[in-house]
Amino acid sequence: MNLYDFLSTTQEMAENRGPHDHVVLSSRVRLARNLKGHPFPGRAKKSDRVEACELISAQVAGLASMRGGYVESMSSLQALDKQLLVERHYISREHAAKSAGSGLALSKDESVSIMINEEDHLRMQSILPGLQLKQVWQKIDRVDTNLEARLQFAFHDRLGYLTACPTNLGTGIRVSAMLHLPGLVLQEQINQIIQAVTKLGHAVRGLYGEGTEALGHIFQVSNQMTLGESETDIVERISKVLLQIIEHEENARQTLLKNKTTELHNYVGRAFGVLAHARIINSKETMNQISLMRMGTSMGMFPTLTLAALDELFLISQPAHLQHLLGAKHAGEERDVHRANLLRERLAGVKGLQLPK
């Protein structure tokens, strides 16, 4: 099955909204699982990996929740396909480098994705827009329960689920949310927030996971501990922290509007000016400028724009999505021209920053 016939359009994806999505871009829970009696992928011979992958793929394909879904070996995907899946956060950058012996499964609505033979035999995640941690936990918990009825997972009475990396041991859970925090960045409160969140035992990272930059003022908050706490407790604890961060971000935006009105309008107005008039723009600058317009839009500064429209622009400005949209292969420089053309087209009807009367 062609991946692109399967995948939702960027518009469908962007129009799928969730609670608090002016700050929370998406919520995600992933579980790490391994098969009993099979060597972990990192230590397995290729034949072992292929065997495990086939075994898992067959069982995943048989799940009711995966009906109408997409199950493929990584070897059947092109580099561009993989990069596109990374940009949608369906697979990790590491998994994108995998080939035969590794696989991918996506549920029909794309809310569940399963990496087969990444670091662990199974990395299954559920992702939904906005703040919906309980929902994604319930979704992935159901998948896990149903799979466990079909496969024997490596489990230790005292340690819980065994994983390739000890940081995942126990529940194998990673609960995370992607947050859009331009207000806290502009107010220079972001480091304070990161410190506080880290002290509470959570990790904060950039857009594409560990060690990546916070492009577009986007931060990923996730749990650190996977041992000694139940999954629901972890989800509940991190949900509370997220609600606090949302409040801080809202306050930062309101404080900017009240105390640094013109500075705020200047940031947002210039972002529009550049996006609507540049003829060459790279993805990094695009992300940072769209980020500012997104904040402005959520504050009513572009009455004819929606967050969905900007989120779609953000997605199609990413290298692989842009490349796919253009159809042909383009070098980075050409892409920067096409990206600028696309942005100008999409923003042509927008009048610039509107101040509330």
Place this chain on the structure above:
Amino acid sequence: MNLYDFLSTTQEMAENRGPHDHVVLSSRVRLARNLKGHPFPGRAKKSDRVEACELISAQVAGLASMRGGYVESMSSLQALDKQLLVERHYISREHAAKSAGSGLALSKDESVSIMINEEDHLRMQSILPGLQLKQVWQKIDRVDTNLEARLQFAFHDRLGYLTACPTNLGTGIRVSAMLHLPGLVLQEQINQIIQAVTKLGHAVRGLYGEGTEALGHIFQVSNQMTLGESETDIVERISKVLLQIIEHEENARQTLLKNKTTELHNYVGRAFGVLAHARIINSKETMNQISLMRMGTSMGMFPTLTLAALDELFLISQPAHLQHLLGAKHAGEERDVHRANLLRERLAGVKGLQLPK
């Protein structure tokens, strides 16, 4: 007489055009003269300076070419007035710091301005838009001849006119033109041009004379030698060099358009985007962005704009002109907001970069 009742409006000033004004902003000739039997201003006591200033002012006021003009002591001008005169290039920054014992005269059409007791007793200049070196030379030569009939200038048979600084000795002439060279800057050919022009015995400086930065891609080319060559020879020699620079700048713009089309449109488009949408902008950024739009306009990229409109924007974006326009005193930060408001207003009807069909 109130200086502002006398001065032409910025619009009148900008609408006064000249040949080759897509590259040459203005042409200027100034002559340095000193009175015989009076100590040079730098060595004179205050009473001597006041006496010389009054003597000169009376004779200048009596000239036919200065009828309806403006003659005042520097002590009657406010700091803002002086800064405004600097921005129009009627007086030097050094002269703006002068007070009682120094003076200023402007002809009715502002094409002739005379600084009294700057470095020399008399610094008289004529300035006209575009490339008009012969015209400004003839104008100031007439003023000089008429003044010499009324005042005794310090003159040495072998050395010529005596001046405070030996670099002005002889003819006391400085012939200069203000050039807009964004093409050569973007093509990275400007240093080559500066070196060639310097080798030919001319000096190249930034917008406000010696040691100033080339803001807005503006360069001032002037003669170095004042001794051993007649005034008309100097004027002719520098005119030829200027025609060559104009050609190089035109070629640079055409090469950019041909070989780096999108880069050129990107520079110009972004400049418009920023100027039309910023809410805070300082004078330096404004000059550099207007400069790019000016080049674009001269190349037909903004069919509804004129060079005059941009030259006026450039002038009223300068600190003193802006301050005067606003009426009240404003701190630098406030000025940056008012400047942005002004630019947005003036550019509101402009659609952005238009590509030729």
